[in-house]
Amino acid sequence: xxxxxxxxxxxxxxxxxxxxxxxxxxxxxxxxxxxxxxxxxxxxxxxxxxxxxxxxxxxxxxxxxxxxxxxxxxxxxxxxxxxxxxxxxxxxxxxxxxxxxxxxxxxxxxxxxxxxxxxxxxxxxxxxxxxxxxxxxxxxxxxxxxxxxxxxxxxxxxxxxxxxxxxxxxxxxxxxxxxxxxxxxxxxxxxxxxxxxxxxxxxxxxxxxxxxxxxxxxxxxxxxxxxxxxxxxxxxxxxxxxxxxxxxxxxxxxxxxxxxxxxxxxxxxxxxxxxxxxxxxxxxxxxxxxxxxxxxxxxxxxxxxxxxxxxxxxxxxxxxxxxxxxxxxxxxxxxxxxxxxxxxxxxxxxxxxxxxxxxxxxxxxxxxxxxxxxxxxxxxxxxxxxxxxxxxxxxxxxxxxxxxxxxxxxxxxxxxxxxxxxxxxxxxxxxxxxxxxxxxxxxxxxxxxxxxxxxxxxxxxxxxxxxxxxxxxxxxxxxxxxxx
Amino acid sequence: xxxxxxxxxxxxxxxxxxxxxxxxxxxxxxxxxxxxxxxxxxxxxxxxxxxxxxxxxxxxxxxxxxxxxxxxxxxxxxxxxxxxxxxxxxxxxxxxxxxx
Numbered sequence: 266x267x268x269x270x271x272x273x274x275x276x277x278x279x280x281x282x283x284x285x286x287x288x289x290x291x292x293x294x295x296x297x298x299x300x301x302x303x304x305x306x307x308x309x310x311x312x313x314x315x316x317x318x319x320x321x322x323x324x325x326x327x328x329x330x331x332x333x334x335x336x337x338x339x340x341x342x343x344x345x346x347x348x349x350x351x352x353x354x355x356x357x358x359x360x361x362x363x364x365x366x367x368x369x370x371x372x373x374x375x376x377x378x379x380x381x382x383x384x385x386x387x388x389x390x391x392x393x394x395x396x397x398x399x400x401x402x403x404x405x406x407x408x409x410x411x412x413x414x415x416x417x418x419x420x421x422x423x424x425x426x427x428x429x430x431x432x433x434x435x436x437x438x439x440x441x442x443x444x445x446x447x448x449x450x451x452x453x454x455x456x457x458x459x460x461x462x463x464x465x466x467x468x469x470x471x472x473x474x475x476x477x478x479x480x481x482x483x484x485x486x487x488x489x490x491x492x493x494x495x496x497x498x499x500x501x502x503x504x505x506x507x508x509x510x511x512x513x514x515x516x517x518x519x520x521x522x523x524x525x526x527x528x529x530x531x532x533x534x535x536x537x538x539x540x541x542x543x544x545x546x547x548x549x550x551x552x553x554x555x556x557x558x559x560x561x562x563x564x565x566x567x568x569x570x571x572x573x574x575x576x577x578x579x580x581x582x583x584x585x586x587x588x589x590x591x592x593x594x595x596x597x598x599x600x601x602x603x604x605x606x607x608x609x610x611x612x613x614x615x616x617x618x619x620x621x622x623x624x625x626x627x628x629x630x631x632x633x634x635x636x637x638x639x640x641x642x643x644x645x646x647x648x649x650x651x652x653x654x655x656x657x658x659x660x661x662x663x664x665x666x667x668x669x670x671x672x673x674x675x676x677x678x679x680x681x682x683x684x685x686x687x688x689x690x691x692x693x694x695x696x697x698x699x700x701x702x703x704x705x706x707x708x709x710x711x712x713x714x715x716x717x718x719x720x721x722x723x724x725x726x727x728x729x730x731x732x733x734x735x736x737x738x739x740x741x742x743x744x745x746x747x748x749x
Numbered sequence: 750x751x752x753x754x755x756x757x758x759x760x761x762x763x764x765x766x767x768x769x770x771x772x773x774x775x776x777x778x779x780x781x782x783x784x785x786x787x788x789x790x791x792x793x794x795x796x797x798x799x800x801x802x803x804x805x806x807x808x809x810x811x812x813x814x815x816x817x818x819x820x821x822x823x824x825x826x827x828x829x830x831x832x833x834x835x836x837x838x839x840x841x842x843x844x845x846x847x848x849x
Binding site: 396397400401404408411412415418419420421422424425426427428429431432435436438439442443445446447449450453454455500501504505 | 757760767768771777780784787790791801806807809810813817820824827829834835836844846847848
């Protein structure tokens with residue numbers, strides 16, 4: 266068989282942001298050998314991300330929808346918007362981790378390199394137009410994240426989290442592959458567009474094997490974005506991993522998983538919407554219930570935020586269930602807002618960690634408002650936003666998702682979501698009560714650094730600005746998804 | 750010629766054995782072998798489909814799966830060794846610091 270492979274300059278140009286991140290990652294690993302101060306390595310990472318962001322910005326202007334590498338890789342507004350989320354996630358994570366990793370005595374150069382590799386994997390996922398590319402991007406992201414989780418290798422907690430994450434992650438990859446295999450067998454192609462074409466022309470939307478393949482893929486993505494009942498790994502991994510990595514992976518892999526879900530379900534399996542909606546609705550309800558209710562009984566803030574992120578995955582899923590481009594817009598909008606508020610909350614958690622003090626118990630937040638009023642006020646903003654109380658951005662995110670859900674005729678589901686949202690307000694506000702209305706049990710020392718302050722300023726300002734002027738972001742999202 | 754169905758059934762059986770092993774065994778290394786079995790079950794079905802459909806994509810994916818599985822093995826075993834250095838056990842039931 267003759268297979269001519271031609272790679273044009275257009276192809277290379279389209280993956281410049283990914284290449285930039287990978288090259289900077291490799292440079293960082295070399296730099297790590299000669300540079301003693303890891304702050305410089307971290308700054309190199311931020312510089313590389315900004316460079317890649319610039320590349321995406323340049324590509325954003327010239328392309329509507331562009332398929333490169335023999336239709337394997339797609340460049341469109343949808344992918345580019347997700348890439349922006351990943352960049353923001355990466356930069357904020359680097360900012361909050363510099364000081365923290367020193368305190369944890371795990372300040373390695375590889376840490377920053379792996380963050381860049383993981384992010385490039387997510388970007389490949391968001392841009393995948395073929396199931397092969399999707400799988401490779403997913404594994405690049407996942408393998409890097411497994412290592413990052415276990416990076417504090419002297420700490421049993423971190424080791425254990427890495428083991429749990431690795432085994433369940435690899436297990437879910439096998440499911441993804443089996444789903445891909447079945448889909449490939451039925452449609453004869455791995456290309457997302459061609460799969461959609463094959464489903465409609467061959468009329469196999471009702472085929473049980475097709476259905477099985479779809480379910481296997483949904484199971485795999487549910488693992489990645491931690492939807493109940495596939496969320497079991499999340500609380501343990503989030504608690505055991507370095508807190509900065511918890512922040513990173515509560516946003517990055519989740520957003521990448523939803524990017525892929527949106528593209529696969531709406532792109533490839535668009536004709537099977539009736540089938541996947543019936544699978545996703547119970548998943549969404551169960552996810553919101555598990556996340557909101559189990560979080561009530563947590564005493565460790567990282568575990569609590571893990572359950573909170575599970576609940577948020579449920580809300581984001583609602584936009585996809587709505588099944589319209591507007592629903593997807595609401596979901597993507599929510600993801601962007603979620604990025605800011607979640608990383609902000611984790612930044613405060615990291616600030617409480619100082620030498621010889623873990624600062625992860627809810628009791629440690631008692632009386633924080635008296636000793637550190639600014640940090641307490643910021644935490645208040647993030648908690649209000651996560652709970653969805655106006656005028657913060659979290660309210661806007663939830664509002665649009667619920668509105669689109671009702672617009673698509675799923676009113677009962679929206680009511681269930683609002684009930685769980687109200688339940689979840691309890692554990693967010695409990696922290697606020699602890700901070701403002703309880704007396705401190707012990708002296709708390711905050712660990713501050715300039716980059717941390719920048720990250721906190723950016724996240725808190727964005728949470729407030731997006732809450733008060735939501736139309737700007739929404740317009741941007743709508744514009745990005747238009748070509749999709 | 751062996752019909753396609755047989756390969757698909759073989760693959761499904763291998764995948765199920767791997768999955769059952771993963772869920773029932775309590776030794777990390779055995780669980781790891783079961784994971785590899787699941788991946789190879791997928792490879793069997795991909796190659797069979799690829800041959801049957803006369804399309805090269807499936808075989809390309811198989812090569813990628815093998816490569817990624819190798820990388821995964823390296824990382825997975827490294828993680829297991831890192832754990833073993835701190836807690837000399839590879840029994841899943843004893844890996845239980847994190848819970849709640």
